[in-house]
Amino acid sequence: MPATIDIDRLADILREAAIAEIMPRFRNLGEGDIREKTSATDLVTEADEAAERFIARRCREIAPDALFVGEESVAADPALLDRLDDADLAIVVDPVDGTANFAAGLPLFAVMAAVVSRGETVAGIIYDPVGDDFMLAEKGAGAFQRTPTGAARILRTAPSLPLAEAIGCVSATYFPVAERAALLPRLGALKIVGNYRCAGHEYRLLASGGTHVSIYSKLMPWDHLAGCLLVAEAGGSFAMADGSPYTPRHRDGAIIAACSSELWTQARQGLLPA
Numbered sequence: 001m002p003a004t005i006d007i008d009r010l011a012d013i014l015r016e017a018a019i020a021e022i023m024p025r026f027r028n029l030g031e032g033d034i035r036e037k038t039s040a041t042d043l044v045t046e047a048d049e050a051a052e053r054f055i056a057r058r059c060r061e062i063a064p065d066a067l068f069v070g071e072e073s074v075a076a077d078p079a080l081l082d083r084l085d086d087a088d089l090a091i092v093v094d095p096v097d098g099t100a101n102f103a104a105g106l107p108l109f110a111v112m113a114a115v116v117s118r119g120e121t122v123a124g125i126i127y128d129p130v131g132d133d134f135m136l137a138e139k140g141a142g143a144f145q146r147t148p149t150g151a152a153r154i155l156r157t158a159p160s161l162p163l164a165e166a167i168g169c170v171s172a173t174y175f176p177v178a179e180r181a182a183l184l185p186r187l188g189a190l191k192i193v194g195n196y197r198c199a200g201h202e203y204r205l206l207a208s209g210g211t212h213v214s215i216y217s218k219l220m221p222w223d224h225l226a227g228c229l230l231v232a233e234a235g236g237s238f239a240m241a242d243g244s245p246y247t248p249r250h251r252d253g254a255i256i257a258a259c260s261s262e263l264w265t266q267a268r269q270g271l272l273p274a
Contacts, residue, residue, distance in 0.1 A: 004115055004138075005063045007123045010091070011134050011146070013058040014111045018129035021050040022096060026129075027105045034103045037075060041173075043099045048072055051095035051111065059091050066091050071222045084221065085249050090116040092248070094222035098198030110200025114225035116248050124226030126200045135204050135230055143207055143233035157236040158209040160260035163270050166212035167192040169202040170271075174218035175254070182273040189270045203227025206257060207234040213258040213267045219250045228257055237261040241272050 098109035115123035137143040143155040238257040258264035
């Protein structure tokens with residue numbers, strides 16, 4: 001049986017980190033609190049780093065034997081990411097998904113965590129600090145939204161429909177130049193296409209029926225593990241663009257997540273170059 005941890009306690013930790021370290025800094029970042037990592041669009045703030053330290057400390061209390069893999073921890077020690085592949089139990093965290101939005105004062109960012117056991121994602125959480133609500137999933141147990149009052153509702157993806165009627169979120173930024181040039185003209189096959197610069201909120205929309213398909217090419221585990229499990233447990237489908245299963249071990253390639261297996265196939269055939 002896969003090792004796991006208390007997902008409700010982990011969700012509470014994400015919320016506590018947001019209250020203590022993220023929201024007090026929202027629209028309140030000082031000079032020097034925003035820094036570039038690899039480019040002008042790849043940012044880190046004091047909120048990212050402080051929230052990750054908070055979450056890591058609390059995770060050690062509830063799961064002392066689990067490997068902690070955070071986005072900012074890996075930025076400081078890239079070798080940490082390789083340890084995820086063979087870990088018996090790991091907690092993978094994005095302390096502020098949508099950092100560019102957060103830094104710009106746009107209230108569209110999330111805190112994400114996934115629990116990985118022996119290479120399999122067994123739980124995922126996407127927390128919205130602004131709305132103060134969670135979307136959570138455990139493998140085989142469905143997907144739910146938990147409101148600030150504690151009420152819960154079952155999440156379901158939207159019914160399948162033709163690609164021409166679908167709403168999609170597509171992040172083309174990290175596709176190789178030639179593939180991006182081939183992809184962009186094809187997006188007209190969708191009825192509506194957007195990019196919120198926050199995978200967490202895009203996965204929340206897909207899992208709750210607000211959109212129909214999402215496509216990504218930068219496969220850092222903290223960006224996709226929780227969201228893909230959420231979509232699958234809500235009735236959707238996800239896989240690598242070549243049809244192979246997406247796992248925590250993937251770093252390269254493209255991933256498609258869709259409200260149904262039928263729309264997944266339409267998206268693969270209609271949007272991505274052969």
